[in-house]
Amino acid sequence: MLVINDELIDIVKRGIEGIKVKSDTIAMDEIEKIVTSTRNYLGTKHSVKNVRKEIFVPKLANRERRGIWKKNGSKDIMQVAREKVKEFLEKQKGLGLS
Numbered sequence: 894m895l896v897i898n899d900e901l902i903d904i905v906k907r908g909i910e911g912i913k914v915k916s917d918t919i920a921m922d923e924i925e926k927i928v929t930s931t932r933n934y935l936g937t938k939h940s941v942k943n944v945r946k947e948i949f950v951p952k953l954a955n956r957e958r959r960g961i962w963k964k965n966g967s968k969d970i971m972q973v974a975r976e977k978v979k980e981f982l983e984k985q986k987g988l989g990l991s
Contacts, residue, residue: 896974900953907949918943953977 920939927934934940953973955962962968968976 894974896977897953897970900951904949904951912947 920937920943923937923939924934926932927937935944950956953970955968955970955973957965
C-alpha cells in the first residue's frame with residue numbers, strides 16, 4: 894500500500910501545482926490558425942510540447958488500451974505494486990533503514 898500511496902501523493906501534488914496558464918502556453922496565434930483550418934488544436938506542435946509538460950504519467954496505473962493490457966497479463970495495480978516492492982527489495986544492499 895505504501896507504493897500505491899506514494900503514487901497517489903504524486904497525483905495530488907501534480908493537481909495542486911495546477912496548469913500553467915500564460916500567454917505563451919495558451920498560444921492565441923495557434924488558435925487563430927486552427928480556427929480557419931481543418932486541423933485540430935491538440936495536434937499542433939505547440940500543444941503536444943506543452944501537454945507533455947503538464948500531464949501526469951503514473952508509474953503503477955496502466956494507461957494502455959484494454960487489449961494491450963490483457964495481452965501483457967491484465968495486471969491490476971496491486972500486482973504491479975507488489976512487483977515494484979520486490980524489485981526494490983532485490984536492489985536493497987545492507988540493512989536498509991535503521
